[in-house]
Amino acid sequence: MSWAAHDLEPYAIQRHLAGRVAILPLLLGSYAPDLASKWFVYGIDVFGIDLRADDPVQFHRGWPGLGFTHSLTFGLVVAGLILLLTRSKVWALSFAIGQWAHALTDVGDTVGTMLFFPFSTTFVHLDAWAYAGHTDRFTDAGAYFSGLGWVWDGVWVVYGLIAWRVLTRSYFREVIVPADGVWRWLGRRLPEDVLLAIYRASFFYGSTRWVAWLIWAHVLHDFEFDLSWGGPHWVDAEHPPD
């Protein structure tokens, strides 16, 4: 579980692969594993009825459950469908890379991901930071921004700031637009300033929420920092289901 890395990693990948990938499918791939599951992990209230997974970890990362969305195969299968539907190798490749980045990043927590599903249901996990998605969104935020998870996200924030040229108008014109016809199509309908804001939106969202959650957790509230491996240990971390 990562709170900002999935927003930020695609920009780093884009910087290294430049015109060989497109940012929109990269971002889509990076968000894809959690799109259908995250809301049900934390639960939502619909007209007074609390909709929430009975076993959030099993649902989010396991099988049976939606854990297959965090496997490498899932990225390849969806990329294959994209290729079939759009005939765009760049879109297919970019989606696969984005989804792989997500699946590999989530290996960092104490639950990990079934990376090799359907060939294996073994969870690959590094246990660097506590998975606390089963608590509630705010306890999870407090825990995540007190452990090594926020450090990992911080690496991408800092990397993005160092590689700030990726976010400039000239980079957008010279690298991003030529790599993907969608931008030219959008450019006929929307002003360039709007396209730029769309292009930068995920970086903006990831980096600002990283700062805001950090302040929320440690200035407004007093969640205790614990940067030890697997921390914070004050939260009841989840582990792979049996």
Added chain:
Amino acid sequence: MKELLLYAVAAAVYVTLGVFIPEFLITWPVGAGFLLLVVCGLPALVRRLD
């Protein structure tokens, strides 16, 4: 420079709002919509009023 300033203002306001109303930080559409509003919507409104 004006563009950078707009983004910096958007970031500062979004962080401040998010710290006190963390629900604001939860979904991508809210963050992206806020950015579009501040860096595109407000300048367009100001231009129209001028």
